[in-house]
Amino acid sequence: MVSEMSKKREFKDDEELEHGKVVKRFNGLPQFNLQRFCYRHNPDVQSSVGSTTCYKQDANRLKSVNDKISQLPKNEREEVHHVVSTFRKSNDKLRKLMLEGILTACCFPQLSYVASEVQNMIRIDFISILPQEISLRILCYLDCQSLCSAAKVCRRWKTMADDDRVWHRMCEQHIDRKCPNCGWGLPRLHMKRARNPTPTRCTELITPWKAIYRDRFKVECNWRKGQCVIQEFKGHMDGVLTLQFSSRLLFTGSYDSTVAIWDLCSGRLIRRLSGHGDGVKTLYFDEQKVITGSLDKAIRVWNYITGECISTYRGHTDSVLSVDSYKKIIVSGSADKTVKVWHVESRTCYSLRGHTEWVNCVKLHPLSFLCFSCSDDTTIRMWDIRTNACRRVFRGHVGQVQKVIPLTIIDIENLVVDDKQTSDPPTDDPHDPLTEDLPYPTHILSCSLDNTIKLWDVKTGNCVRTQFGHVEGVWDIAADNFRIVSGSHDGTVKLWDLQSGKCIHTFQGKSLQEPHDQQAETAPHKVSPIACVGIGDSEFFTGDEMGYVKRYRFDTT
Template identity: 40%
Template sequence: MNHLPTIRAASGEVTHTRSEVASESSAPSRKLFCYRHHPDYRYRRMADASAMEELQSELDKMSKTEKEEVSRVWAIFSNSSASSRNVILKGILSQCCSPQLSYASSLCSNLSRVDILSLLPAEISTRILSYLDAWSLCNAAQVCKRWNQLADSDAVWFKMCEQHIDRKCAKCGWGLPLMETERNIAASQSAAAGTKRKSDGSSCSKAQLTRPWKEVYRERCIIERNWRTGRHRLSVWDAHADGIRCLGMTNDVLITGSYDTTVKIWDLKSDTRGKLLRTLTGHSRCVTGLAVSGGKLATSSMDNTIKIWNRHTGACLSTLRGHRAGVVSIDFNGTVVASGDTDGIIKICNFSDKSCFALQAHIGAVNSVKLLQGADLLLSSGDDSKGILWDLRTKQVVREFEGHIAPVVQALPVYGSDLEVDVEDSNGRCTNANEFENATGTGTSDQSMMKMIDYDDHDSVNHEHATKGFKKPNYIITSSLDNTIRIFDIRTGRCVRAMMGHIEGVWALDVDSFRVLSGSQDSTAKVWDLQTGLCLRTFTGHVGAVNCVSLGDSCMVTASDSGSVRFYDYR
């Protein structure tokens, strides 16, 4: 005789025994069950231990006759159909007094709660949690062990990192630093360690580089919070006897070039920060620019030369003497050197194919050059108050950027298209970009847009560089001695934002995915929000003009005419 209790649907009369459910599990169910009575969930759901202990304790206090009566009532209710259960409950509740109804209400409020995440497949639960923000996700992890397991899963935090790292989240407005340089350094060190032998003699073929995505998010979130609140550690040291003209920063060293004709390399490790590692000598006049690519360093000078150094050993590898005037700007990507001089001439030297050619469009000194898109494009700025985008394959000007009324000192690419942009009309007033196009009729259908060079073609032309992950800038940002910083649309050449706050000329500029760092003749450095154009913070402390700045994911550095360096660490 089968003594197993029957299982009833909450909305039907048909019953099944547990064995019948097992035998019919492969057949499609013809009844709809609630989550409490569903045969797939009923017998795998964990009982409430505290409630069962309390129930057993109260049952033990009863006499044998009372126990049998209670057990009989439970058995009758358990074997009743859904409609019969409803009638029994109504009858029982109608006989209850107020305290008993209050007690029943408190029990029902707890029993009616449904933990939907424990009932759904883990994949769907993970997908639901991935829509929460970080604060809500941490709160969810404290609900119970099951929720903690789901909320701390790598799949959820990978999605969180994907939404925030190196971009601004559209939901919360936060963005987290990429910290790509630190990651590459750690990867190379771990790879080197992976070649060593284990203690048991076996070899390590692969380095273990994996970390929980929650830890990755936490690390970057702390840095971003420090940027927002201004919490940092400041290191100051006197680097040169004369003013510092240029600087470059890597993950572990800072390189400075000065009017005293020397280049110095400084340690940036936290315990030895500011320690001089080596001094490079060889230029006979002021060092005006430098660029770092891997283990090589390129420097330019007013002595008309460019020198390529091994930055690890300090050895001079080669000297380029193609300019007839002082070289004031330089960029280097490992195979191509771009440089600009005081005569307005830009020279491009390609070490891979031994080619060298000149570009000329600026009137006056070329104050900055920047190689883009795997050296297929070049951005330059000069004393003629213009920025110019060049196509190095055709040696032609792609676009000119005008709007400044004084020499443009720096021009840099801006990657990303989520800027809150404004444009200036003919009267100098700032208006919304869409309103400007509607008012002037210069939308995408304008004939002037039809004549512009198709900037998107550069990805397909250089497929080798496109597949290596090079990104196209959507804007360029420039600094000028007219005290302003401007952002231009790279496709139209139109100025979409003017950032004002410095009271003297802006000599130095750097930009990342979230911030803009500027240095000025007024002895201050300012950090701006790239998306909104608002000034976030002003830094003082330098004596003399701030000639050069550098912006990293977790730090920034400024240097001035007094020869001092100020390093701000946000880790």
């Protein structure tokens, strides 16, 4: 009756008839049959890993043993068959007793042979035997190199190691942050998915998150090796003072009083903004506008798509050296020794006084309502833009401070600091400005004409690290979560590791000597000072006093 019903019933792919009953088969999880067989003799496990289809033993190995037994004399052959047959028919308890007796009677050569043979036989393919979720969880703990090695073990391991969930976890651990286990961090690269709309046979086999990790890994390797492609932009008649860029546009300001807008895809100059009466020293841009500050004491807001000047802000009594903006707030630093906060909607302006020399740079940290400024008076000041009060002064540079950048460093435990700075006591201030529950920056980075780059602890106000390497003043710095790039009057651009503070690579600027100069071989080699720098996920830019802008790309080699 059961057989007749089974003929009429159509079984699914994961069902089978066993002892007259329909049972469910778990094709992806071969461990379901372990109650009837041990791991080594489980037919489902053995067939899944492709070693044998035998129910009770490895057929190839058994055949080899039988061949050796058949070559023995008849009486010895019968004795061996009797021993093996008795062992097979015995239960687990008796088998252990037999093995104990045999091992006790063995000499060292036999024990050595047993050890070498057993070593290979007791290996377990845990990736195949464990549930898929647990196997994937185990693979998530591997680094990139180990995961790629695991994919070479067998087809099943490759399927598991190439699973999109594993590589998604890898991307989460490494992209835009440093992994605490392996120490590697990968650039963001605008988080573009690496899907090919018309995949080839090879690209079809690559899962999306693995392709994303692969692309970023290549870029990170190029950063570390210093392998890049250099592209030049020349469109200014005088030195380049400032630059900013996005994924498709580059903005440069120059002594020639103009702002040049470049298409990064084609390298063409697509627009030039004219209107300032003197050099454009600083600029800021977002998706809607460009804000420029000039040596003519004015701040201008432009629609960079049309080239129209939307508004002009006048209030400084000397050159505007730096601007920054967030939503409806503009901050500016000037040679008149003041920092001004412009509220666009209310049309009000507040002056922050405290510096005694030119204010070379201002930077907003909007999440904590802080503004940082640095000056020729060798100090850095931290301002609260809600109260317009100076909350802290950072002292330590011995030259004019040219740039300040607020940073939020996540892995502070592995941050390398100077030994003499680690013992400095924290500032015991009952009116500590950082007591509010706000996402304050953990550190600030600064550069100066004293040839150094300094890292400061915002909470204590102490300088925790000083980086030496440039032989002349450092005009500009830029940083991301992994690296610092610095441009100096000595004509070099240096790439530093943010975590360790070590100089990774040094790039030479534009030579001031003409190729046909006959005195070039005997005269000292001179290069144009680097006035400004900018850094992105896969590239950095430099601008020099000869009017050249260089783009160093690490994603094309």
